[in-house]
Amino acid sequence: MNTEYKYTTDGKKVIVVGNLNSQEKIVQEIFISNGNEFPSGENFVVKSLHDTPVVSWKETKLKELEARYEKDQKHWDLQIEKLNNDRSLAYDSLSARVKWLRNIAKEPREEEFKKVVNQIADFLSNTEKWVFTSDYSDWYLEKFNEEGVNYLIDRYESSYGRRRFDSMRLLSLYGRSDGSLVFRINDYSDGSCSDKDVLFFKSKEEGMEFIQNKFDELEKYSDSALKISEKFKLKLDDEKFNAYKSNKKDSIERQVKELEDRLNVLKSQINED
Missing domain, CATH: 1.20.5 (Single alpha-helices involved in coiled-coils or other helix-helix interfaces)
Incomplete structure (x- = not known):
């Protein structure tokens, strides 16, 4: 006897038990337990059956x-x-x-605005001008020579060991929320990537005076600060310099102590072997 499986309109899988009449069939629902199918429950009568599940x-x-x-x-x-x-x-x-x-x-800030306008005028003129900028570890002061090489203003690329001109960087004037104005120069000519604040001076002496004042405003000296002082031959503050040397000495002594402790541990391991 062939087992006939069908599907009801509401999605139940059933086994056909027999015919009640020409239009209705007696069926029993199929259940699943542990992956095995089996008929269970009371028989019931349906009018419509399908060969495959329907939705x-x-x-x-x-x-x-x-x-x-x-x-x-x-x-x-x-x-x-x-x-x-x-x-x-x-x-x-x-x-x-x-x-x-x-x-x-x-x-x-009339004086500040006048200063900026004058800087723009100086920048557009043929007068001598010096450019100052800085990053996290160094300061730079270069003469802006329109007929020469300007590593702060121009961008250069290295090609087969030779440096070649790539593009002029974008110089922008920004207004800070505190009302001040600042020039910034971008890494790329289209203004993308990072930028640095830049200041213009009419002479190297004027730029060096600014650098010395900026250096004097440092709360304390660091390794990079002393390199800057040596680079520009700046005047050091004795109190800050002595504090730097003292901190440097303490740091070196701590490192020596740590290395000695580490050496003693290694020696003890050798003796244990």
Whole structure:
């Protein structure tokens, strides 16, 4: 006797027990336990049976709508996040400008503006000018020679061991939120990557005076600070220099102590062997 399996309209798998009449069949539902299928439960009568599992039009559409909803939700969540980020950036930018204007209104910096305008005029003229900039470990002061090599203003690339001119870096004038103005020079000609603050001076002496004053404002000396002082032959503050030497000595003594302790441990290990 061949076992006949069918599927009801609501998705149940059943075994056909027999015919009740020409239109209705007696069936028993199939269950699964430990991976094995078996008929169980009371027999019941159905009118419609299918050879394969079927899904109603309504259920199919609901699944399609759920999938579309999940997809659209992710899309709009990303759009909302992007809009929130853009709004936050726009707010920060606008807030900085409003703060700058308020500071200008409280304390008009006429002298500073005049100085910047004069710097721009000097920069565009043929007069002598010196450029100062700095990074985390060094300071630089170079003469800006429009007919020569300017490593601060121009960008150079190395090709087969030879340095070649690549492009002119972008020099920009920024307004800080405290109302001050600052020139910055970018790593690349299009303004991308990082940038550094730059100052222009009419002579090397003027630039060196600024560097000495900037050096005097340091709270304490470091290795890089002393290299800068040696580079520009700056005057040292005895108190800061003595504090630097004392700290340096303490640091060296700690390192020596750590190395001695480590050496004693290694010697003891050799003796144990």
